[in-house]
Amino acid sequence: MLCDNTNAINLTKNPIMHSRTKHIKIRHHFLREHISNGTCEIKFIATDLQLVDLFTKPLAKDRFNFLLNELGIINVNCLL
Amino acid sequence: MITRNKARLVAKGYNQKEGIDYDETYAPMARLKAVRLLLVFSCIKGFKLFQINVKSAFLNGYINEEVFVSQPPGFEDHQHPEHVFKLKKALYGLKQAPRQWYGRLSVFMTSQGYDKGTSDKTLFIKRKEEDIILVQVYVDDIIFSSTNEELCETFVKIMKSEFEMSMMSELNYFLGLQVKQLQDGIFLSQAKYCKDLLRKFGMDKCKSISTPFSTSCHIDHDVAGNPVDETKYRGLIGSLLYLTASKPDIMFVVCMCSHFQSAPKESHFNATKRILKYLQVTKDVGLWYPGNISLSLTCYSDSEFAGCKIYRKSTSGTCHFLGSSLISWQCKKQACVALSTAKAEYIAAGN
Numbered sequence: 376m377l378c379d380n381t382n383a384i385n386l387t388k389n390p391i392m393h394s395r396t397k398h399i400k401i402r403h404h405f406l407r408e409h410i411s412n413g414t415c416e417i418k419f420i421a422t423d424l425q426l427v428d429l430f431t432k433p434l435a436k437d438r439f440n441f442l443l444n445e446l447g448i449i450n451v452n453c454l455l
Numbered sequence: 456m457i458t459r460n461k462a463r464l465v466a467k468g469y470n471q472k473e474g475i476d477y478d479e480t481y482a483p484m485a486r487l488k489a490v491r492l493l494l495v496f497s498c499i500k501g502f503k504l505f506q507i508n509v510k511s512a513f514l515n516g517y518i519n520e521e522v523f524v525s526q527p528p529g530f531e532d533h534q535h536p537e538h539v540f541k542l543k544k545a546l547y548g549l550k551q552a553p554r555q556w557y558g559r560l561s562v563f564m565t566s567q568g569y570d571k572g573t574s575d576k577t578l579f580i581k582r583k584e585e586d587i588i589l590v591q592v593y594v595d596d597i598i599f600s601s602t603n604e605e606l607c608e609t610f611v612k613i614m615k616s617e618f619e620m621s622m623m624s625e626l627n628y629f630l631g632l633q634v635k636q637l638q639d640g641i642f643l644s645q646a647k648y649c650k651d652l653l654r655k656f657g658m659d660k661c662k663s664i665s666t667p668f669s670t671s672c673h674i675d676h677d678v679a680g681n682p683v684d685e686t687k688y689r690g691l692i693g694s695l696l697y698l699t700a701s702k703p704d705i706m707f708v709v710c711m712c713s714h715f716q717s718a719p720k721e722s723h724f725n726a727t728k729r730i731l732k733y734l735q736v737t738k739d740v741g742l743w744y745p746g747n748i749s750l751s752l753t754c755y756s757d758s759e760f761a762g763c764k765i766y767r768k769s770t771s772g773t774c775h776f777l778g779s780s781l782i783s784w785q786c787k788k789q790a791c792v793a794l795s796t797a798k799a800e801y802i803a804a805g806n
Contacts, residue, residue, distance in 0.1 A: 376754040378804055382797035387804075406805050417804070420755070427757040430707050430772035430786040433668045439704075443740075446774075446781050448704055451635075451739040454642060 377420040384417050463511075465548035466524055476522045482553035485577040485593045487630075487700045488783040491643070491742075493578075493591050493598065494634065495780040498641045498744045502600040504626035504634070505607055510619040512595030516545035516555025553594065560592065563617055581606070598626055632701060633741075643701045644741025649734055652694050658731040667733035668708040668726070673764050680720030688719040691727055698734075701741045703774070703784045705730055710786045748778035758789070758803040760796045769793045771803035 378384055387406050409415040428434060429442045443449075471477050497504050509515070523539045524546070526532060545552040561571065564579045569590065572578035579590040588601035588610060597614075601607045611623050626634050635642040653659045695709045708730055715723045753776045762770035768791070774784040787806065793799035 376756055376804060378756050378800060380797055380800040383800035383804060386797065386801060406801070425755060425757050427755045427772040427774055429704065430774065430784055431757055431759040431762060431770045433670045433707070434666070435670050436665050439666050443704055446703065447743045447745075447779065448702070448740060448781075449743050450737070451642060451644060451646070451741065454635075454637065454743070 376415060376417050377425075378417055379420050379422045379425045381419060384419060387417050463547055464527055466522075466542075466546040468548045468550045468552075471522075471550050476520045477550045478520065480550045480554055482557045483576040485575070485591055489575050489578065490591060490593070490598070490629070490632075491782050492777065493589060493600070494641055494643065495744050495777050495782055496750075497589070497600040498746045498780070499748055499750055499778055500602070501746060502602060503604070504598055504600045504636065505623055506596065506598045506626045506629055507611060507614065507623045508621040509595040509597070509614075510621060512618075513545050513547050513549075513552040513556050515618055516552055516557075516559050518542060518545050518549070518551060518555055520551070522549065556594070564590070567613055593630060596629060598629060631697070639747070640743060640745040642741055642743055644739060645698055645701045646738050646741075649698060649738045652698065653731060653734060653738075655694075656691060656731060658728070658735070661728075661732050661735055663736040664729060664732040665736070667705050667730045668711070669729070674711060674715070674723060674726055675765055676715070676718070677720040677722045680722050683719050683721055683724045685716070685719060688724060688727070689716050692716060695727070695730060702737070703742075703781065704737070704740070705733070706784060706786050707772075710788075714788070742781060744780040745778075748780075750778060752777055756800070756804045758793075758796070758799040760793065760799045763788055767792055769799035769802070771799075771806055773803060773806060 387410050406415075410417065426442060426445055428438070429446065434442070494504065522542045524542060525539050526536075532538065542549075545555045557577075561576075565571065567581075569579040569581045572580065577592045579592070581588050581590075583603075583606065586601065586603040586606055588599060588603075588606040590597060590599040590610065599607060599610060601610075607623075611620070614620055625636065627636075628634070631645060631648045633644050633646060635644075650659070653661075692709065692713045695705065696713070699706045699709060708726070712723060712727050712730070754773060755776075756771075756773045758772065759770040761767045769789045771787045771789055772785065775782050785806070789799065789802050791802075793802060
């Protein structure tokens with residue numbers, strides 16, 4: 376799994392308690408369990424390579440087309 | 456052009472009473488994600504996909520309850536006009552018909568040595584020495600692929616011995632999805648559905664635009680705006696949601712517009728019109744699944760902190776790749792308000 380927030384990644388690895396993290400209980404343990412079992416691995420990805428941008432915010436034309444290309448969304452005419 | 460006319464006897468299922476003439480009605484259905492996963496898996500492994508259809512599938516199910524139907528109009532028995540029919544098998548329209556059909560099929564498949572998938576109950580798998588056959592069932596449409604074409608032929612043979620089936624053909628059109636099987640991969644699109652949608656909403660000759668949403672304006676409830684026809688708006692949203700099966704590019708904006716279905720205003724309708732204008736140029740755009748790549752699962756997860764300007768809720772986004780093929784994606788307004796970006800990201804990853 377690739378995530379672009381180092382804070383969130385560190386939380387999955389290290390169970391530090393912090394006043395701002397105390398509400399993230401159930402999800403915290405769900406993810407941590409998967410990571411300690413080795414069924415899932417989390418890595419950092421740079422923000423401009425984060426492909427999910429397409430699903431979370433409105434984008435300008437250049438960025439939009441770049442992401443379409445990266446996700447494998449192409450026009451049928453490109454195949455010919 | 457009409458090629459064929461069909462008539463079907465349908466029972467009035469709305470008169471049924473729970474506990475008397477029906478009990479359980481749930482029937483498992485294949486998700487479109489599962490269908491895409493099968494496409495990608497077959498493509499990577501280099502299998503060819505086939506499709507087959509069961510004719511009048513629901514008529515095959517047996518029913519356990521006592522259900523009576525009156526004589527169909529025009530076909531009454533003159534000597535006994537007061538008599539009714541007792542059903543032995545399911546009819547279209549009965550509430551339990553889909554469940555009974557699935558039950559019959561799954562019992563038959565299990566008796567033939569097929570194993571049901573552990574999480575997806577509509578996927579049937581059979582292993583024979585080194586070979587494997589995968590069968591995905593969507594109510595009466597069946598797609599299947601195998602390492603060995605002989606297994607496919609035996610599958611069709613046993614199905615034909617039990618049910619009335621259509622001809623087997625290579626997979627090319629399934630649930631409105633156009634599938635192109637090429638030498639080096641599979642191309643998935645919904646060009647025909649898209650064209651019909653544009654014609655239906657009178658936008659087939661509209662101007663085109665390069666992105667489906669504008670980055671500058673935010674949509675809100677727009678309480679003072681002019682109301683538009685709710686039914687039409689909801690119909691449009693429903694059609695667009697189906698289009699996201701092969702067009703993840705409009706996923707975000709369709710989800711955004713679908714928040715306003717209860718009281719759609721002109722500003723919301725204009726936003727959906729912009730999607731249609733975008734579709735005008737991107738009718739032929741679809742997903743490309745290349746073959747000969749590794750089978751590794753990668754997931755990207757991100758969140759937009761306070762993406763929803765009305766309630767300050769964040770938007771989660773995740774997408775899954777098998778190799779380099781996009782198989783599933785999600786865009787979701789989070790259920791609770793996150794106070795930090797780290798929490799918003801964490802919620803997105805935990806979903």
